[in-house]
Amino acid sequence: MADEEPKEGEAAEAPPPKKKGKLLIIIIVAVVLLVGGGGGAFFFLKKSGGGGEGKEAEKKADKKGEDVVMYSIEPFVVNLTDQGGGKFLKVTLQLELANAGPTTSDKAKAKNPQLRDAIITLLTSKSAETLVSPEGKLQLKDEISVRANQILGEGAVKNVYLTEFVMQ
Secondary structure, three states: OOOHHHHHHHHHHOHHHHHHHHHHHHHHHHHHHHHHHHHHHHHHHHHHOOOOHHHHHHHHHHHHOOOEEEEEEEEEEEEOOOOOOOOEEEEEEEEEEEOOOHHHHHHHHHOHHHHHHHHHHHHHOOOHHHHHOHHHHHHHHHHHHHHHHHHHOOOOEEEEEEEEEEEO
8 A cells, every 4th residue: 555655646746747748848839830930921021022012112113214102181080881870980091193293293182172072972881891801991992093093084093002090
């Protein structure tokens, strides 16, 4: 019996270190995977131009001889078409104008009321559910670009940037 008690005591003490050891190994593996994944993502995005996209776009535009100007539009605060009627959206955006010589930027300034009206009409037709997802935001940017191009002329707006997007 004296032999059995120490074996039971040893057996009782042995499992906790195994559990701690397994937990420690799992934590170490998780940290290594996270650090490796983060480093891999960093180098992948750096090589693909994820971090310096703006600079590369400017260089490409300069090489092509195409001037690009950012046209800022005052913020929009609108009601969304939700059933409760209590949802608001605040959006600030900028339009990237192609071939932005004096005519395109002046035309955008002159047609600012028409641009704002078209964008307000579009925003108030949206619901919070459609705008929450990234796909909804991309669709919104595309629709704003189409409407702005209808007002300013085909190909005048290259891209739409949402610089502020708050839904409440």
